[in-house]
Amino acid sequence: xxxQADRKLVPIVxxxxxxxxxxxxxxxxxxxxxxxxxxxxxxxxxIGRQGGKVFKTMGDGLLAEFQSVVAAVEWVAALQRELxxxxxxxxxxxxLQIRAGxxxxxxxxxxxxxxxxxxxxxxxxQVLSPPGGMAITKxxxxxxxxxxxxxxxxxxxxxxxxxxRTVRLYVWHxxxxxxxxxxxxxxxxxxxxxxxxxxxxxxxxxxxxxxADQAYFADAxxxxxxxxxxxxxxxxxxxxxxxxxxxxxxxxxxxxxKELGVRYAVEGSVRRVxxxxxxxxxxxxxxxxxxxxxxxxxxxxxxxFDLQDKVAAEVASAIQPSIRRVEVERARSKRPETMAxxxxxxxxxxxLWAHRMAENPHAIAFLSRALQxxxxxxxxxxxxxxxxxxxxxxxxxxxxxAERAEGERLxxxxxQTVGDDPTALTALASAxxxxxxxxxxxxxxxxxxxxxxxxxxxAWMRLGYGRVYLGRPEEGLKAFEQSARLSPxxxxxxxxxxxxxxxxxxxxRPDRAIEMARQALAERPGLxxxxxxxxxxxxxxxxxxxxxxxxxxxxxxxxxxxAATLRDGLRFMEPALLDRxxxxxxxxxxx
Numbered sequence: 001x002x003x004q005a006d007r008k009l010v011p012i013v014x015x016x017x018x019x020x021x022x023x024x025x026x027x028x029x030x031x032x033x034x035x036x037x038x039x040x041x042x043x044x045x046x047i048g049r050q051g052g053k054v055f056k057t058m059g060d061g062l063l064a065e066f067q068s069v070v071a072a073v074e075w076v077a078a079l080q081r082e083l084x085x086x087x088x089x090x091x092x093x094x095x096l097q098i099r100a101g102x103x104x105x106x107x108x109x110x111x112x113x114x115x116x117x118x119x120x121x122x123x124x125x126q127v128l129s130p131p132g133g134m135a136i137t138k139x140x141x142x143x144x145x146x147x148x149x150x151x152x153x154x155x156x157x158x159x160x161x162x163x164x165r166t167v168r169l170y171v172w173h174x175x176x177x178x179x180x181x182x183x184x185x186x187x188x189x190x191x192x193x194x195x196x197x198x199x200x201x202x203x204x205x206x207x208x209x210x211x212a213d214q215a216y217f218a219d220a221x222x223x224x225x226x227x228x229x230x231x232x233x234x235x236x237x238x239x240x241x242x243x244x245x246x247x248x249x250x251x252x253x254x255x256x257x258k259e260l261g262v263r264y265a266v267e268g269s270v271r272r273v274x275x276x277x278x279x280x281x282x283x284x285x286x287x288x289x290x291x292x293x294x295x296x297x298x299x300x301x302x303x304x305f306d307l308q309d310k311v312a313a314e315v316a317s318a319i320q321p322s323i324r325r326v327e328v329e330r331a332r333s334k335r336p337e338t339m340a341x342x343x344x345x346x347x348x349x350x351x352l353w354a355h356r357m358a359e360n361p362h363a364i365a366f367l368s369r370a371l372q373x374x375x376x377x378x379x380x381x382x383x384x385x386x387x388x389x390x391x392x393x394x395x396x397x398x399x400x401x402a403e404r405a406e407g408e409r410l411x412x413x414x415x416q417t418v419g420d421d422p423t424a425l426t427a428l429a430s431a432x433x434x435x436x437x438x439x440x441x442x443x444x445x446x447x448x449x450x451x452x453x454x455x456x457x458x459a460w461m462r463l464g465y466g467r468v469y470l471g472r473p474e475e476g477l478k479a480f481e482q483s484a485r486l487s488p489x490x491x492x493x494x495x496x497x498x499x500x501x502x503x504x505x506x507x508x509r510p511d512r513a514i515e516m517a518r519q520a521l522a523e524r525p526g527l528x529x530x531x532x533x534x535x536x537x538x539x540x541x542x543x544x545x546x547x548x549x550x551x552x553x554x555x556x557x558x559x560x561x562x563a564a565t566l567r568d569g570l571r572f573m574e575p576a577l578l579d580r581x582x583x584x585x586x587x588x589x590x591x
Contacts, residue, residue: 004479005088006261007106007258007261008106008261008385009105009160009199009236009238009260009261009262010065010066010104010105011065011068011069011071011072011102011104011140012063012066012072012102012103012105013045013052013063013064013072013076013100013101013122014061014101014102014122014123014125014126015061015062015063015076015099015107015126016060016099016123016127018098018099018131018132019096019097020035020060020061020330023090023424025094026092027091030091030368031090031091033094034088034090035060035097037056037063037472038083038088042079042082044060046075046078046079047064047075048376049376050066050071050074050075051066051067051068051376052064052066052067052072052075053066063119063122063123063353068419068421069140069143069144070144070147070148070419070420071341071419073102073134073140073144073150074399075149076100077134077172077174080088080098080100080102080132080134080173081174083097083098083184084132084175093558095279097127097132098131098132099127099130099132099134099135099497100126100129100133100135101122101123101124101125101127101128101135101136102122102134102136102138103121103125103136103137103140104143105119105122106260119215121137121163121167121201124163125137125167125169126158126169127140127160127161128160128169129175130171130173132174133172133173133174134173134175135155135170135171136171136172137167137168137169137170138167138168140170140502141168141170142513146194150172151172152170152171152172153170153171153172154168154169154170155169155170155171156168156169170561184213187362197232197261198236198263198264198323199233199235199236199260199262199264200229200235200236200238200262200264200266200319200323201237201243201256201260201262201264201265201266202222202225202229202237202238202243202265202266203243203246203251203253203256203265204219204222204243204246204247204248205218205219205221205222205268205269205270205279206220206270207269207270208215208269208270208271209270209271209273217277218269218270219307221270221279221311221312222268222310224308224311224312225312225315227312228312228313229316229319230315231422231452231454231455231538232320232422232455234320234323234324234421234423238260238262251267252286253265253285253289254288254289256286258286261288263285263286263287264283264284264285264292264319264321264326265283265286266281266282266283267284269375275300276298276299276301277296277300277307278298279296279298279299279308279343280294280295281294281295281296281297281311281313281314281315281547282294282295283318283323292317292323292326293316293318295318297311312414312546314477316453316455317455317486321457323575324349339372341371341373341374341380342370342374344366344369344370344373344380345366345367345370345377345380345383347366348362348363348366348367348370348387348461349363351363351366351387352383352390353525355369355390355394355524356526357394357396357557358388360391363384364384364388367380367383367384367387368384372378376413376416376417378414378417378418378419378424379418379422379423379424379427381410381413381414381417381418381424382410382411382414382426382430382431383424385407385410385411385431385435386427386428386430386431386434387433387474388404388407388410388431389430389432389435391403391415392404392434392435392436392569393434393435393572394529395529395532395561395569395572396558396559399434399519400565400568405415406434407435408435410431411431411432411435411437412430414428420452422452422459423449423456425437425445425448426445426446426449426456426459426460428445429445429446429462429463429466430442430462432445433469433572434572436569437472437572438449439466439469439572440574442462443463443466443467443470446459446463450463455486455590456486457482457486460480460486461480461495461496462483463476464476464477464478464479464480464483464496464499464500464503465499465502466498467479468502468577469572469573469574470574470576471506471576471577473502473503473504473506474503475489476503476506476508480496480499481500483496484496493523493529497519497520497523498516498520498533500516501513501515501516501533501537502522504516505511505536505540505580505581506577508565510537511541513533513540514537514538514539515532518534521534524538526553527559528553528556528557529554531550531553531554531586532550532551534550534583535548535550535551535554535584535585536580536581536582536583536586536588537584538550539584539585539587539588540580540584544588547584547588548588548589550588551585551589551590562590562591563585563590563591566582566590567582570582
């Protein structure tokens with residue numbers, strides 16, 4: 001029986017040697033040796049570092065899949081620059097040149113076979129690349145905006161062989177060559193294995209105002225949401241042009257899911273009544289048609305531009321944790337033998353979020369299995385390092401030195417592999433802080449994550465902790481408040497309140513610190529490690545009986561500890577804060 005066909009969205013690179021037939025006519029053996037040497041030394045040795053994988057090699061070219069659009073384009077550019085500098089001589093005179101086409105392809109997958117016009121498109125685009133450069137589509141160009149320093153030149157709408165519609169192309173070359181060139185015949189598409197990473201499309205919003213001139217605003221809201229979501233690396237976002245093909249049509253999200261290969265769709269409407277505007281937005285799972293999340297935002301007509309920015313930020317901050325929760329449930333339903341590395345990361349997240357001594361080792365086990373499947377999976381490495389950091393910072397470890405050593409090994413791996421993933425960068429920052437490493441560098445990682453995705457609530461929270469640890473509690477409070485505004489439904493919300501408590505304690509406001517710590521405990525009943533905070537806060541406010549009671553709840557069932565071992569576990573705090581924090585616990589009875 002034939003395998004069920006699925007769809008996925010992947011960046012595909014098509015490479016082809018310029019004039020290959022002519023070169024083999026001059027000297028076939030020399031040409032083959034040269035091409036093989038280039039493949040071995042410049043392709044095979046480098047592509048994996050950028051998250052790429054070659055799945056088909058031909059005599060004169062290859063097709064490869066990447067995890068990241070930016071990584072695919074940057075890798076091609078590095079390859080072309082290297083070839084341009086080496087100027088490898090070819091039979092008959094001249095130098096070896098390669099054409100490259102890079103597209104974000106929506107493809108059909110059945111078992112190990114891949115079909116569809118998306119893969120063919122990568123080859124057709126490659127044909128129009130300048131020799132020694134690359135060509136990309138408009139979708140790619142729009143996605144790359146602000147994410148790369150490469151300068152592309154617009155070729156305008158271009159006719160491609162066996163493609164029914166014109167495609168707008170952009171080209172790049174190390175030396176700035178921009179003219180279009182013809183090339184050798186394209187190769188047939190080849191199989192690419194399926195990715196389990198989720199994808200989302202922002203569909204055209206309905207204009208319910210009854211006024212045609214309000215349609216532009218509905219389109220602008222969709223464009224802003226699409227651009228904002230595209231900064232989130234936890235999922236793919238379908239290009240605006242594909243989504244706008246559904247404008248004016250009666251939409252069945254289940255059919256959209258099949259046609260675009262997406263798991264989630266954002267729908268919405270815009271209604272104007274007098275001088276007020278209401279924007280309604282909802283997130284839908286395409287397989288079932290179930291609504292996962294929805295919101296309404298009201299504003300004045302005079303503030304339309306601010307309003308669309310507000311909607312985009314609110315949608316982005318809510319959708320990320322909403323999709324994450326559904327993906328966790330999806331991964332839980334899979335049989336262990338069918339789980340990919342991504343699924344294992346999803347399985348690990350609830351155990352990480354639990355922040356409990358009995359749960360954390362399960363997170364480490366899932367993440368370790370993910371790294372066995374994909375050793376260069378930056379997100380898995382960062383999260384696993386963070387899990388080891390929790391073992392140390394929350395006083396769960398019986399062998400602190402071993403936990404630190406493994407966490408530091410994973411930090412080194414994550415530093416090399418996280419790329420431009422804001423969630424992975426935030427996990428790396430969390431691990432560096434909790435393992436007592438370079439807190440200023442960890443803050444830099446959190447700030448880098450926010451530069452990529454300003455609506456990343458976890459990055460704001462981690463930045464808040466970093467600022468408090470460095471002795472800047474008021475700046476930390478501002479970061480925590482931004483995190484809370486962006487994602488009040490996030491599973492980390494309780495940790496934001498704990499961070500606010502530490503900031504108030506650092507600033508000399510122990511009573512406010514107590515309020516925040518008690519609020520966090522009310523939100524996550526059953527946690528015991530926040531009682532450590534509560535104990536020292538009570539001691540600072542002179543409420544010693546309550547301080548001793550909180551300390552008893554903290555140390556219960558934990559490995560034996562002293563003030564010295566606890567101080568070592570919290571060495572990420574600046575000295576004055578650390579002295580006050582541990583001193584309060586000693587007054588409460590810690591030996």
